[in-house]
Amino acid sequence: LQTDETLPLLASETVEKQTKPKPLHTESSLLSAMEHCGREIGDGQLRTAIREAGIGTPATRAAVIETLFARNYIRRDKKNLVPTEKGLAVYDTVKDKKIADVEMTAAWEDTLAKIETGEADAPSFRRDIEVYTAQIVAELLSATLDVAPSGEQCTCPKCKKSRILFFDKVAKCADVDCGFTLFRNKGGKVLTDKQIVGLVTTGRTPLVKGFRNREGRSFDAALVLNPDFTIGYSFPDRKPQGEKSGRKR
Template sequence: MTRKVTDHHAIIPTGMYPENLHLDEKRIYDLVARRFIAAFYPECRVANTTVLGKVGQVPFKATGKQILEPGWKLVYVNDSSAKKEGEEEEKILPVFEEGETGPHEPRVHQGKTTPPKPFTEATLLRAMETAGKQVEDEEMRELLKDNGIGRPSTRANIIETLFRRKYIEKKKKNIFATQTGMDLIDTIQSELLKSPELTGQWERKLRLIEKGEYAMETFKQELVQMVVDLTREVKTAVYKTIAIAPETPPPAATGKKTDSEKKEKAPKPPASPESLTCPKCKAHPLKKGNTAWGCANFNACGFKIPFEAAGKKLTDKQCADLVNKGKTAKIKGLQTGTMLVLTDAFQVIAE
């Protein structure tokens, strides 16, 4: 009988002072020591502040925090690496008194903005989770905060559908809209269909239905009327021609290879599964675990290739062949069959 693992002892510094450490080792030790010391400091007390001001007839709004008691943050006051990558910098506001006034000399900052970086599959999934941040209406932004676009189990399939219909394409790690996708967006004249606000409106009404403050039949009638109106709009509107992304033509079956075909050899598939995409969800890379190669999003996807199958320990190349080709080459010493095959149910069997 085995007991479930509950918790682990924290990593703490000992009474032995470290000497002759390399730079990276010093950094790790500093992280552990600072965290240990900070645990004995009092809590950091902050006040979330919203300031509404007016200059002449122009209203201004600023939100941020006022630190009342720094507490444990004193340990990290000079630590420039405390800010995590991708995390927005905290806006610290000075102390304001309600109704205060004073002179102000405006300053115009001249600079250049940089365009946002292209999406990768990881950042696109994150943007779908936090789609409400782009909505201006505060009430809808709050409704979308815990919902976003799609669900965790459907977002990967949504992205895969866009790839399959050639609305988006991947260049290296980045994702770009194709001409077909851009033409389609230009064709849709209803701004509501292109905005997360539609999801926000539905979420608001569904919550009202839960509270008994909105009739379910009314919601269904509104959906039917919306579809009718959109259909009428599509039938009567004038649209531009959408450029269809061309399919890659198959090579001509002449039986002879041209000089260029002889020079251009087909690239060999990677021998390590770590550089491959999960063949089941087709949205996440494979990662090496303790007993198997599995989808990086294993909890939702469930795909894995065990290190050992049919009494035979598999090499990285054989695992990669299962992902790329759906089967391995002939393997000596299998308990049953001569090769391993990845079935339609994404199970590895001997055949």
């Protein structure tokens, strides 16, 4: 080959491929990631500081993971640790905040090391920590956590802006000023997330079997969202067996 030589291009082709996500953590890979988290830090000095410390200590790292289980942020799938909807919602809320910034921990370790050697002043470090604590508490208090355990997402029918949050007993608008709330308990049944999504988005559900009236008698009905945002029954046109009349709203 010669410098500046021009060669003919014989063929070219584009190939469509997909990147692979990082594999899920196992307990041991997560422990190791906590120990060696400094690899992700850009700043050389901070990276050195955390390299020696990592997140937590050998004695506390396992307990940190146990806490993630206890709070239902992760679950086990064979050896893998899988984040739950709740865990991902918490992550979404805190990921850009100081409390989730591993560089903060690194900066502390760096300062602590400097206090040891007399290069930094302990009382001023303490004051910094106090300021930091006040900041993260303020940050966390102002954070709104959207937890939709089912992963269902729909927009509030009342304000038509905010999301509906699903809880054990109610589904309600994320905006407290809007105040839209649906109770899951209806006619002796507990409405599923899917039924609530149907109600909220289309104004009604398909026929639901096995409601009970006050006398304990069983009946079938579709649910409808009333104009005042309460839940009503809509009875099928044909007379259901065991019911005297088909009532329609």
